[in-house]
Amino acid sequence: MKKLLLIGGTTLMTASAIWAQDTKLDVYPKRNMGNDLLIDMIDTTTAMGKKMLSIATKFGNISFSGYLQPQFQYIQTPGAASYNGGDFAPNSDNRFRIRRGRLRMDYTGYDSKGRPSAYFVLQFDGTERGVNVRDFWGRYYENELELFHFSAGMMARPFGFELLYSSVNREAPERGRMSQILMNTERDLGFMFSFAPRKKNAKMKWLGVDVGIYNGQGLTGTQEFDSHKDVVSKLSFKKIHIPNSRVQFSAGVSYFNGGLASQNNTYYRYSNDMMIADSAAKNTGKILPRQYYGADAQVQISNKKGWTEFRGEYIAGKQTGTLSTTITPGSYPLTSTGSIAPLAVRDFNGAYFYYLQHLGSTKHQLVLKYDWYDPNTRVSGNAVSTAKNLTAADVKYNTFGGGYVYYVTPNLKVTLWYEHPVNEKTSIKGMENDLKDDNFTCRAQFSF
Secondary structure: HHHHHHHHHHHHHHHHHHHHOOOOOOOOOOOOOOOOEOOOOOOOOOOHHHOOOOEEEEEEEEEEEEEEEEOOOOOOOOOOOOOOOOOOOOOOOEEEEEEEEEEEEEEEEEEOOEEEEEEEEEEEEEOOOEEEEEEEEEEEEEOOOOOOEEEEEEEOOOOOOOOOOOOOOOOOOOOOOHHHHHHHEEEEEEEEEEEEOOOOOOOOOOOEEEEEOOOOOOHHHOOOOOOEEEEEEEEEEEEEEOOOOOOOEEEEEEEEEEEEEOOOOOEEEEEOEEEEEEEEEEHHOEEEEEEEEEEEEEEEEEEOOOEEEEEEHHHHEEEEEEEOOOOOOOOOOEOOOEEEEEEEEEEEEEEEEEEEOOOOHHHHHEEEEEEEEOOOOOOOOHHHHHHOOOOOOHHOOOEEEEEEEEEOOOEEEEEEEEEEEOOOOOOOOOOOOOOOOOEEEEEEEEOO
């Protein structure tokens, strides 16, 4: 018993001593512009890393981190649909909820020369709606060239910036409408190969290449429902500083090549100014496309007290859903009677733009955001009509958002956010004018 107490006490002393809280940390740790994405290894040399509880073992380090996001929200119309944290209940126009409650464990194993050789991540999300696994993946680093690593498991897909930018760092409460529709939950099951030079003086340290193969349905489904896999890739230009200036930027180009195997001999596509039914026996088993092309860029300008940042991303391509929704399905779509539903293919595009500005101090930040998502670029306005087999899923949205972020301490930030979605006016009943769905969010984020 005494031996067990001694071991336990030693472990606790080690845990508290390895990474003690640094009281001199900036309230707002500077964004790394290249090491704060969901597919990155946690960098324990940064301020965020130093806040973590870390235990040194014989074989490597185990680190723990987490955050909690309780919030209050109000929306103009009771029961309105919202991409700012989910739809409201039918008779409710306000709510308290826990948007996210994350607990994460990272393990890093090192070789005899102190270089990372293996990396493991397990992250849970717990809210009033239950507990789910969000990340569960492992990574192997080759250390001969120190150029490559390989990842496998349940992880984020390497596409774009907003999808990969962690919600613990993101200034707006949620990712945009387009990001949520195309790749809901951001993660999927698969394998990823990465080129990422790690030597301190590597000439190409600014360049990264990630290529992954995934099931396709993401975490919204319980299992792969067809044999077709998605190939996702990104070319990244990381944290490039412009000489003799206060400016640094990062950028990327992404490509997503996937699809859904039709289980029906009928699917819909836009032709002759309407969604037409294409029916043929050969359509059963046909791969209907999910092909996205994206480009993103971030520019950061240092000021005397903080910095100014601009972000933008554009995505276009083809998306397969159904007539009633363009959301990527987690399981194969069924009709209300339980039969196999026909799929629908649309051309889409969308983008978002951020302006972030510190207000005389790194504790205060102004955030402005504009985004749009056009699920069917072949039709717009009053031409969107049920007479043409078009639905609310074909309606374009522009969303204007803005807010204030107060970084109270390194472990607490408060966000006040107002969002104004604007849908195009159409011939669909109930969507002849802009819907009353403006919403307000007040969120506190506690993190360690």
